[in-house]
Amino acid sequence: MDRSTYGWGGVSTGTPAYTFAPTSVRDLKQIFSSGEHKSFLGRGLGRSYGDCALNTDGALIDCRFLNRLLSFDPETGILKCEAGVSILNVNRLLSTTGWMLPVVPGTQWVTIGGAIANDVHGKNHVQEGCFGAHLIALKLARSNGEVFDCSLESNNELFAATIGGLGLTGLILSAKLQLRRIQSLTMKARRIPFDQLSTLFSLADEHFEAWEYHSVWLDPATGCRKGHYIMANHSQRQGNLTWPAKRRIRFGVMAGFPSDLPGRLVMKTGNLWYRRGIRSGAQETTADAVLYPLDRLPDWNALFGKPGFFQHQSVLPTAVAESALDELLSVIETSGQRVLLAVGKWFGPRSSPGLMSFPVPGFSIALDLANHGTKTHKLLDTLDGVVADCGGKLYPAKDARMSPTLFTSGYPKLEQFTQQHDPLFASDFWRRMEQSG
Amino acid sequence: MKRPIKAALVFGATSAIATAYCRILASRGAVLHLVGRDHDALQNLAGDLDLRGATKVSVAVADLCDTEQHKKLVTEGWESLGEPDLALLAHATLGSQSEGETDWKQQRTLIQTNLISPLSLLTLLANRFEQQHSGCLAAISSVAGDRGRPSNYIYGATKAGLSCYLGGLQHRLAATGVRVLDLRLGPVDTPMTAGLSKGLLWSTPERVAHAMDGKLARHHGTVYLPAYWRPIMGVVRVLPDILVQRLGI
Numbered sequence: 001m002d003r004s005t006y007g008w009g010g011v012s013t014g015t016p017a018y019t020f021a022p023t024s025v026r027d028l029k030q031i032f033s034s035g036e037h038k039s040f041l042g043r044g045l046g047r048s049y050g051d052c053a054l055n056t057d058g059a060l061i062d063c064r065f066l067n068r069l070l071s072f073d074p075e076t077g078i079l080k081c082e083a084g085v086s087i088l089n090v091n092r093l094l095s096t097t098g099w100m101l102p103v104v105p106g107t108q109w110v111t112i113g114g115a116i117a118n119d120v121h122g123k124n125h126v127q128e129g130c131f132g133a134h135l136i137a138l139k140l141a142r143s144n145g146e147v148f149d150c151s152l153e154s155n156n157e158l159f160a161a162t163i164g165g166l167g168l169t170g171l172i173l174s175a176k177l178q179l180r181r182i183q184s185l186t187m188k189a190r191r192i193p194f195d196q197l198s199t200l201f202s203l204a205d206e207h208f209e210a211w212e213y214h215s216v217w218l219d220p221a222t223g224c225r226k227g228h229y230i231m232a233n234h235s236q237r238q239g240n241l242t243w244p245a246k247r248r249i250r251f252g253v254m255a256g257f258p259s260d261l262p263g264r265l266v267m268k269t270g271n272l273w274y275r276r277g278i279r280s281g282a283q284e285t286t287a288d289a290v291l292y293p294l295d296r297l298p299d300w301n302a303l304f305g306k307p308g309f310f311q312h313q314s315v316l317p318t319a320v321a322e323s324a325l326d327e328l329l330s331v332i333e334t335s336g337q338r339v340l341l342a343v344g345k346w347f348g349p350r351s352s353p354g355l356m357s358f359p360v361p362g363f364s365i366a367l368d369l370a371n372h373g374t375k376t377h378k379l380l381d382t383l384d385g386v387v388a389d390c391g392g393k394l395y396p397a398k399d400a401r402m403s404p405t406l407f408t409s410g411y412p413k414l415e416q417f418t419q420q421h422d423p424l425f426a427s428d429f430w431r432r433m434e435q436s437g
Numbered sequence: 438m439k440r441p442i443k444a445a446l447v448f449g450a451t452s453a454i455a456t457a458y459c460r461i462l463a464s465r466g467a468v469l470h471l472v473g474r475d476h477d478a479l480q481n482l483a484g485d486l487d488l489r490g491a492t493k494v495s496v497a498v499a500d501l502c503d504t505e506q507h508k509k510l511v512t513e514g515w516e517s518l519g520e521p522d523l524a525l526l527a528h529a530t531l532g533s534q535s536e537g538e539t540d541w542k543q544q545r546t547l548i549q550t551n552l553i554s555p556l557s558l559l560t561l562l563a564n565r566f567e568q569q570h571s572g573c574l575a576a577i578s579s580v581a582g583d584r585g586r587p588s589n590y591i592y593g594a595t596k597a598g599l600s601c602y603l604g605g606l607q608h609r610l611a612a613t614g615v616r617v618l619d620l621r622l623g624p625v626d627t628p629m630t631a632g633l634s635k636g637l638l639w640s641t642p643e644r645v646a647h648a649m650d651g652k653l654a655r656h657h658g659t660v661y662l663p664a665y666w667r668p669i670m671g672v673v674r675v676l677p678d679i680l681v682q683r684l685g686i
């Protein structure tokens with residue numbers, strides 16, 4: 001099956017009229033000028049859960065082969081690379097030089113272009129902000145054939161709109177990024193179990209100063225009211241810098257399986273393993289284990305087969321985060337549906353140049369839910385209500401069904417953004433937001 | 438003769454498969470001379486290979502359908518590499534079978550790119566390698582050439598011609614110490630196949646390049662990559678006609 005017709009969650013589908021994989025600007029200009037296509041959209045590794053990387057009936061520009069590193073300066077840590085380079089390859093190739101991307105999402109199978117277009121965040125948002133905060137410049141191709149060099153200094157409006165711009169401002173060709181120094185790939189991590197939400201929030205207050213990475217695992221078996229608080233720091237001692245090459249278990253063949261049962265079972269086992277695996281107190285671990293715990297099973301989404309699954313990721317503003325989280329969990333409890341996986345992160349005040357960036361200071365909760373049709377849609381709508389009422393917002397990278405109203409209320413710079421929109425770029429997500437939006 | 442590949446001349450270097458293979462060579466510090474038709478893409482690739490550890494990377498820009506230029510391109514290759522251990526031909530185009538059936542111009546482009554151009558280059562390269570008494574001459578062919586099938590016989594015919602030529606060359610050069618390889622690939626997820634539905638038997642440029650690497654250092658003759666294509670094509674070649682028609686493969 002062709003993965004470029006699915007979102008990562010498997011729920012959103014959309015077959016493009018044409019798929020094209022450029023390896024040069026010349027290739028791109030050719031398709032832009034052919035006049036044969038009614039719309040264009042870039043696509044990276046398809047790790048967005050919903051429909052932001054789908055372009056039904058339009059031209060999909062598969063960027064995976066624009067994957068060359070252009071230059072790297074081991075003195076300054078400045079990397080120039082094409083947009084289809086994956087975070088995995090940056091890790092593999094550059095960690096040995098003692099440099100790493102300062103902000104990474106929870107999987108390495110993400111392209112630099114995709115990371116910019118969703119202005120991704122990591123577990124260290126409080127300290128480092130979004131991906132866009134470390135982006136020095138980017139090169140963007142527009143459908144009229146023009147190519148722009150964008151940065152805070154030049155074409156800054158296009159720069160700001162492209163960061164978090166959901167691929168709608170044109171095609172990102174390459175990027176210039178500031179990496180951060182690391183002494184080794186060893187990390188010190190600490191897990192603290194908590195048995196009520198209020199403890200979770202006080203733990204955060206207590207530990208923000210001393211630790212860089214913060215994440216939360218909520219135990220679905222307890223209605224997500226208990227869980228583990230996980231903190232980590234880079235080790236300051238010199239040590240191993242070779243990125244591990246791991247054997248991974250692959251499930252790609254399960255895509256299209258009629259049931260999501262294998263997925264639900266694996267999630268259950270995962271949660272169980274997590275609950276048992278508790279070791280509090282500081283322990284030595286590795287960067288890949290802290291940053292990309294799900295990458296051990298690279299295509300785990302295929303286990304959800306045809307039905308697929310949803311992820312509802314919201315950010316709840318700091319002042320109301322605890323009560324809003326409590327309400328979200330109560331709504332789920334009342335619905336009788338079970339969360340498959342629940343993880344949380346904190347967002348700090350560091351702003352991104354991106355007009356459409358998702359993070360605002362607060363607590364961000366990602367809830368994975370099996371797709372039970374109307375019942376699940378209803379539940380998700382109710383969750384949206386809670387998010388809207390508390391002044392929160394949803395993450396388009398994870399969304400397959402939010403309403404245009406919620407989108408508009410969450411992204412106040414939408415109008416400013418629309419002015420930079422390339423008229424021929426569109427996605428299924430965008431068309432959905434434009435409906436009655 | 439078996440010796441590691443330290444200097445390679447690559448035609449169609451910006452192809453996904455050639456790029457993946459060049460990266461393996463670069464990580465071992467090889468010297469590379471890349472030929473392709475897009476200057477910027479070649480420059481970017483040269484930068485990438487340089488970062489990955491290549492000792493030296495030079496590039497030449499040419500439309501490889503222009504056979505007039507081949508002599509110059511080959512000479513330049515020898516000038517920048519000294520005595521190359523490998524010349525790899527990776528350029529080709531897939532075209533559209535259904536359009537090609539009624540469009541001779543498209544068929545002709547396919548024949549020019551996938552057959553005439555490589556044969557012209559192979560002629561020159563074979564003679565250079567023969568004088569050198571060493572080296573490896575390899576071209577990427579396809580399982581599509583193993584049997585004429587309704588789904589891709591135009592492309593298949595060009596690859597069948599290429600494979601046949603390589604087979605002959607291999608025997609001609611057998612006694613000279615020059616190895617000739619016919620790399621017969623199954624379907625790979627690359628720009629050439631963008632938009633095609635990918636099944637279980639599909640491979641990736643990285644996996645194919647890794648397998649190629651194992652073969653190019655010592656083998657000669659026809660190699661199927663990934664290796665499971667040898668038995669599969671063994672069966673496809675002897676399938677009764679009626680089945681080929683029914684399956685529409």
Ligand SMILES: Cc1cc2nc3c(=O)[nH]c(=O)nc-3n(C[C@H](O)[C@H](O)[C@H](O)COP(=O)(O)OP(=O)(O)OC[C@H]3O[C@@H](n4cnc5c(N)ncnc54)[C@H](O)[C@@H]3O)c2cc1C
Nearest residue numbers: 042044045046047048105106111113114117120121167172
């Ligand atoms: C297991 C898992 C964990 C994750 N964890 C996190 C996390 O912790 N934090 C987080 O922020 N996100 C997270 N994500 C989401 C992921 O980081 C984003 O969806 C990211 O954008 C995916 O990148 P991609 O290369 O797969 O792009 P795609 O999903 O293919 O595309 C994403 C968007 O980028 C656009 N795009 C892609 N390439 C280009 C280009 N060259 N030019 C212009 N536009 C382009 C597309 O049009 C689309 O709008 C996670 C996803 C998974 C599967």
Ligand SMILES: NC(=O)c1ccc[n+]([C@@H]2O[C@H](COP(=O)([O-])OP(=O)(O)OC[C@H]3O[C@@H](n4cnc5c(N)ncnc54)[C@H](OP(=O)(O)O)[C@@H]3O)[C@@H](O)[C@H]2O)c1
Nearest residue numbers: 451452453454500501502527528529579622624625627629
């Ligand atoms: N992908 C498969 O499923 C598959 C299967 C079997 C065999 N193969 C063979 O593998 C080889 C590599 O292909 P690929 O899959 O890696 O596809 P690819 O990335 O599309 O590579 C094809 C390359 O050929 C180049 N090319 C085409 N016409 C040219 C010309 N006139 N002059 C110079 N260069 C030209 C292209 O250059 P531009 O980038 O400038 O267009 C491109 O770099 C090909 O021989 C192909 O037939 C592929």
